[in-house]
Amino acid sequence: APQVYSTRCSSSTVPRITTHYTVYPRDKDPRWEGVEMERFADEADVVIVGGGPAGLSAAIRLKQLANQHEKELRVCVVEKASQIGAHTLSGACLEATALNELIPDWKERGAPLNTPVTEDKFSILTEKYRIPVPILPGLPMNNHGNYLVRLGNFVRWLGEQAEELGVELYPGYAAAEVLFHEDGSVKGIATNDVGIGKDGSPKDVFERGMELHAKVTLFGEGCHGHLAKQLYKQFNLRENCEPQTYAIGLKELWVIDEKKWRPGRAEHSVGWPLNRNTYGGSFLYHLNEGEPLVALGFVVGLDYTNPYLSPFREFQRWKHHPSLMSTLEGGNRIAYGARALNEGGFQSIPKLTFPGGMLIGCSPHTHTHNKSAFFTFLLLFFFVSCLQITIFTQSTIYCYIYIQRAPSCLSRHSLLQWVSDISHHSFLKPAKDCAPIEYPKPDGKISFDLLSSVALSGTNHEHDQPPHLTLKDDSVPVAQNLAVYDGPEQRFCPAGVYEYVPLETGDGMRLQINAQNCVHCKTCDIKDPSQNINWVVPEGSGGPAYNGM
Amino acid sequence: MHRSSEVKHVASYLNTRGCECFGQPCESHCPVLTDRTIHVQLKTFIKIRVKPDRTGVVTDGVKHSMNPFCEIAVEEAIKLKEKKLVKEVVAVSCGPQQVQETIRTALAMGADRGIHVEVSGKDYETLGPLQVSKIFAALAKKEQADLIILGKQAIDDDCNQTGQMTAALLDWPQGTFASEMTLEADKLKVVREVDGGLETIKIKLPAVVTADLRLNTPRYATLPNIMKAKKKKIANVKPADLGVDVCSRLEVLKVDEPPQRQAGVKVETVDDLVGKLKEAGRV
Numbered sequence: 001a002p003q004v005y006s007t008r009c010s011s012s013t014v015p016r017i018t019t020h021y022t023v024y025p026r027d028k029d030p031r032w033e034g035v036e037m038e039r040f041a042d043e044a045d046v047v048i049v050g051g052g053p054a055g056l057s058a059a060i061r062l063k064q065l066a067n068q069h070e071k072e073l074r075v076c077v078v079e080k081a082s083q084i085g086a087h088t089l090s091g092a093c094l095e096a097t098a099l100n101e102l103i104p105d106w107k108e109r110g111a112p113l114n115t116p117v118t119e120d121k122f123s124i125l126t127e128k129y130r131i132p133v134p135i136l137p138g139l140p141m142n143n144h145g146n147y148l149v150r151l152g153n154f155v156r157w158l159g160e161q162a163e164e165l166g167v168e169l170y171p172g173y174a175a176a177e178v179l180f181h182e183d184g185s186v187k188g189i190a191t192n193d194v195g196i197g198k199d200g201s202p203k204d205v206f207e208r209g210m211e212l213h214a215k216v217t218l219f220g221e222g223c224h225g226h227l228a229k230q231l232y233k234q235f236n237l238r239e240n241c242e243p244q245t246y247a248i249g250l251k252e253l254w255v256i257d258e259k260k261w262r263p264g265r266a267e268h269s270v271g272w273p274l275n276r277n278t279y280g281g282s283f284l285y286h287l288n289e290g291e292p293l294v295a296l297g298f299v300v301g302l303d304y305t306n307p308y309l310s311p312f313r314e315f316q317r318w319k320h321h322p323s324l325m326s327t328l329e330g331g332n333r334i335a336y337g338a339r340a341l342n343e344g345g346f347q348s349i350p351k352l353t354f355p356g357g358m359l360i361g362c363s364p365h366t367h368t369h370n371k372s373a374f375f376t377f378l379l380l381f382f383f384v385s386c387l388q389i390t391i392f393t394q395s396t397i398y399c400y401i402y403i404q405r406a407p408s409c410l411s412r413h414s415l416l417q418w419v420s421d422i423s424h425h426s427f428l429k430p431a432k433d434c435a436p437i438e439y440p441k442p443d444g445k446i447s448f449d450l451l452s453s454v455a456l457s458g459t460n461h462e463h464d465q466p467p468h469l470t471l472k473d474d475s476v477p478v479a480q481n482l483a484v485y486d487g488p489e490q491r492f493c494p495a496g497v498y499e500y501v502p503l504e505t506g507d508g509m510r511l512q513i514n515a516q517n518c519v520h521c522k523t524c525d526i527k528d529p530s531q532n533i534n535w536v537v538p539e540g541s542g543g544p545a546y547n548g549m
Numbered sequence: 550m551h552r553s554s555e556v557k558h559v560a561s562y563l564n565t566r567g568c569e570c571f572g573q574p575c576e577s578h579c580p581v582l583t584d585r586t587i588h589v590q591l592k593t594f595i596k597i598r599v600k601p602d603r604t605g606v607v608t609d610g611v612k613h614s615m616n617p618f619c620e621i622a623v624e625e626a627i628k629l630k631e632k633k634l635v636k637e638v639v640a641v642s643c644g645p646q647q648v649q650e651t652i653r654t655a656l657a658m659g660a661d662r663g664i665h666v667e668v669s670g671k672d673y674e675t676l677g678p679l680q681v682s683k684i685f686a687a688l689a690k691k692e693q694a695d696l697i698i699l700g701k702q703a704i705d706d707d708c709n710q711t712g713q714m715t716a717a718l719l720d721w722p723q724g725t726f727a728s729e730m731t732l733e734a735d736k737l738k739v740v741r742e743v744d745g746g747l748e749t750i751k752i753k754l755p756a757v758v759t760a761d762l763r764l765n766t767p768r769y770a771t772l773p774n775i776m777k778a779k780k781k782k783i784a785n786v787k788p789a790d791l792g793v794d795v796c797s798r799l800e801v802l803k804v805d806e807p808p809q810r811q812a813g814v815k816v817e818t819v820d821d822l823v824g825k826l827k828e829a830g831r832v
Contacts, residue, residue: 042773078772082612082614083612085610086612152610153610170772170775173772173775195769204766205766205768207768207769207771209771255601291601334596335596458596458612545595545611545612547595547610
């Protein structure tokens with residue numbers, strides 16, 4: 001890798017970008033002298049970080065078991081989104097096996113599984129043509145018996161089931177810090193502080209987050225969780241597994257012409273507009289939810305090599321394929337969002353347990369790897385056999401697998417060379433060795449520009465807070481990312497957070513971080529070639545406002 | 550500083566409206582919402598869309614939260630309590646089950662108890678300032694409130710009527726658009742934000758005050774307080790119990806999105822501009 005010249009602190013020519021206390025600790029900061037930093041602490045039996053499918057399923061199962069055995073169990077779920085489901089984004093195609101075991105009467109309870117798959121289509125796209133590939137029964141990409149769902153709505157419903165069982169749900173509060181006992185085991189988490197100004201100084205309304213201590217803490221943050229990252233290092237959880245591979249998934253919801261609507265149809269494709277060296281593909285699901293709604297999206301493997309590739313623009317131009325135009329013409333786009341997702345198989349699963357807790361769901365990157373790589377959820381429930389248990393190894397684990405057939409069903413083995421040792425960020429070739437890609441201009445009817453798309457995600461953050469996209473070194477973006485790779489973060493971020501703009505005085509450029517646009521997809525943390533970007537959690541309630549995505 | 554019949558209740562009435570764009574140009578040109586939503590967070594940019602049958606906007610699944618001006622009203626009430634000028638702060642909201650979350654937020658900020666006036670379904674869709682004012686007036690009499698503080702307007706329908714109507718129904722004085730309020734003996738000094746500047750008035754209690762932006766900066770509802778708020782009481786009341794008929798006198802004929810903004814045209818000279826204006830029939 002090219003040598004990086006880095007300076008410890010910003011020089012006069014590098015404007016200060018990062019002000020977050022994880023980079024500039026407050027105990028050394030004179031502005032924080034005398035500020036009360038003690039935190040209120042509370043005890044629970046189990047604390048779950050993340051109110052998504054994994055976290056909520058775990059909470060539900062725990063409470064079911066506790067009730068069954070007539071034991072009191074305090075289960076608390078903290079979730080950074082302002083409401084449960086608001087940060088959930090997925091295709092999605094759900095296999096109900098796990099749900100049948102968790103909540104057998106889900107239908108009577110009104111679970112929003114309204115669209116059984118009735119038609120399954122798979123194709124390879126070229127620029128002009130669509131080559132259908134037959135899906136035979138028995139092949140893993142056969143979706144018969146599965147449901148097309150709006151996962152956000154399903155998660156919201158799971159939240160209601162959890163609350164009914166007595167789970168304490170706290171949306172709007174992000175877990176910002178892992179707490180440790182003196183012996184190094186996990187003690188619990190602390191939620192985010194509030195009222196810190198953009199420059200990192202305390203505001204009048206500054207309040208410390210609170211500490212939630214638990215016998216066991218479950219981390220269900222989804223793909224590439226920021227606390228999970230710390231836990232890997234802390235407990236060396238990745239020493240015996242392959243590095244994780246990732247992709248970015250972008251998605252839109254459209255209301256289409258009723259005549260084109262085929263509820264129950266699931267379509268996937270590979271090929272155009274990606275070249276044969278770039279992993280990815282599309283999905284298009286016709287949902288049966290009252291109005292003629294389709295969920296469509298595009299996935300691009302984050303091991304792509306050309307720094308000029310823009311996953312967002314690949315997605316937009318894919319929609320112009322002749323096979324799609326007829327479906328989308330006359331339709332109306334009503335939602336947009338994006339999220340990084342795990343691609344690796346069993347070989348990429350790290351050690352899941354550590355003293356005081358474990359990783360659940362996408363957090364530990366648990367996807368069952370198959371001949372055809374479909375995305376899975378690993379939901380781990382454990383049974384606390386007696387309430388005094390503090391050591392995790394005494395618990396039993398029940399595994400439930402939600403299998404989501406989402407985009408890109410074809411095996412990476414068959415399409416690409418298998419690459420194992422190298423992490424994604426180092427795949428990027430220098431800009432001088434690559435050709436810029438000429439993307440077509442959005443037409444405003446089928447394809448759209450980035451900013452209007454970001455507006456549809458409903459994302460926003462309290463503006464007067466330190467940017468949560470923190471840089472270890474403020475000088476690296478211009479010196480390295482821009483100089484060598486022509487600023488790829490401007491293209492891989494699906495929300496327009498990163499922009500290189502001219503300096504106000506003199507020559508040169510600077511990186512501008514529009515933190516308010518962030519949709520919490522985590523792509524930058526994964527793909528930054530300098531691995532200089534560290535995504536940390538912003539003030540709770542910030543982020544996208546997805547509605548049934 | 551107390552008067553002989555001291556200020557017992559400050560009822561902070563949470564307006565049951567809400568919207569997405571606060572204080573900033575609305576990127577998505579939201580149409581006026583006609584159904585009742587409750588909002589919390591300022592600056593949540595949620596793209597609102599019109600229902601296919603054009604009778605209103607889609608609210609299912611949309612994040613509802615406390616109206617920003619109501620947050621300011623709650624904060625002001627709690628400040629008065631902290632200064633020991635009032636004894637009890639009651640938070641009230643009208644709407645379906647979800648409003649309980651909003652009331653809890655007020656309780657977490659420091660209100661003592663809550664009242665949830667249950668209005669749901671079709672009634673909720675047609676609930677307007679007049680009905681809400683009647684409910685508030687009835688509650689104020691029942692609770693023997695001395696001071697009512699509301700947000701000046703809800704940011705989804707921008708009616709700016711509830712405070713004024715409530716005062717009229719009760720025949721109480723009102724201090725609207727308050728950017729400052731001080732209790733002086735048995736009178737309330739209110740500094741109002743008006744077009745020409747600031748107007749200072751003194752009104753006798755009991756009174757209605759509506760909060761404007763600069764009144765205060767609301768505190769965060771911290772998680773420990775949210776947890777404690779779960780133990781505070783929220784009473785359930787129906788409009789009928791208060792003798793209020795929530796039937797609306799207004800019928801919404803149609804809700805539409807604003808027309809697409811057309812591209813502008815650049816001209817070279819003033820004559821060109823005049824010519825274009827004449828062409829468009831504007832001059």
